[in-house]
Amino acid sequence: MIDVRPSPISGTWYPGDPETLAQSIDHYLNDIVITPLLGELKGVIVPHAGHRYSGQVAAHAFRYLEGLTPEVVAVISPLHHPHLGQVLTTGHDAYGTPLGNVPVDHALLQRFEAELNENGGIEVSYVRNDGEHSLEIELPFLQRVLPQPFRLLPLMLRDQSRPTVEAVGHALGKVLIDQSAILVASSDxxxxxxxxxxxxxxxxxxxxxxxxxxxxxxxxxxxxxxxxCGRAA
Known part of the structure; x- marks a missing residue:
């Protein structure tokens, strides 16, 4: 049986009913008119307040992802809770939202962990049943705009100092260079x-x-x- 991280914010930070959540996100997205971008889209920066406060702003970014088919989405967020460690990730196999489960790419996560440790001297800490909102809050939008299932590379930065940020950036570059991937930076x-x-x-x-x-x-x-708030992302 898959080990799913239970959502601590479903029903409060965003609607807990699947149909209501989908309709709410689609409403935000449908209110946005985007202009064509030059070049290839590699990532977006999105806020992480509750959907009622930041959903319309987030939709401006997520609308650009509609129709893309990345195999991996790396979501980098801050950490608002006092867990130990500089860089943290989930100890679960997937994140659960009302729209379904998002599987964690543990193989890619292990590559990232090895790269970060070898070149930055930083260990990745694993946390279970965390209450962090700033990473999860982006997942329902991704589930609505991406037409195919994707694997998640979830990273939470408690340490937003320059050496840690640079080490994380270099490690991400190394492990994502051969991947079909999108970056999502979660920052208010x-x-x-x-x-x-x-x-x-x-x-x-x-x-x-x-x-x-x-x-x-x-x-x-x-x-x-x-x-x-998420300047390191």
Whole structure:
């Protein structure tokens, strides 16, 4: 029998009824008009609040994945809970949502773990029955927009320091280069600031993302110029 991680947020962060959840996500997606992208899509950045708060924003990114057929989706998120370890993943065989189970690619995960340990000196920690929302919250959208089943590479970064982020990035590049894969970076932007300040902070982070400046994204918070909850993703 497959060992499925039970969802701790179904019915609260998003609808727990399969039909209601599917209709809700489709409603968000159908409200979006996208413009064609140049080049090949490799990944998206999406927020991780409850669907009622962030679903419409997330739909702008996920709409671009409609019709794609990756074999693997790597979801990289922060970790909001006090588990031990720098980089964590699930100890279960699959994530469960009302729309079905998403299998974890343990073979690819083992390759990532070996690469991260060899070149970064970092061990991957396994956690069971975790309460982390920022990774799971993206899965129902993926289940609706991707027409074929996919395997999941789930990574949660408790340590968002520069050395850890660089090591994770290099390890991901090594193991995904020969895969049909999409990256999903789970990150909110500023939290709880007055609107004018939030817009300034968010604009700074977004400008550094658009400039493909990962070092600048990490340093924005250190400099007090920006904030991203999942900046390491």
């Amino acid at each position: 932007l500023s939290h709880f600031y007055p609107q004018p300040m939030a817009q300034r902070l968010d604009a700074e982070v977004l400008s550094r993302i658009e400039a493909y400046d990962p070092s600048g994204v990490l340093s924005a918070e250190e400099e007090g110029l920006g904030f991203a």
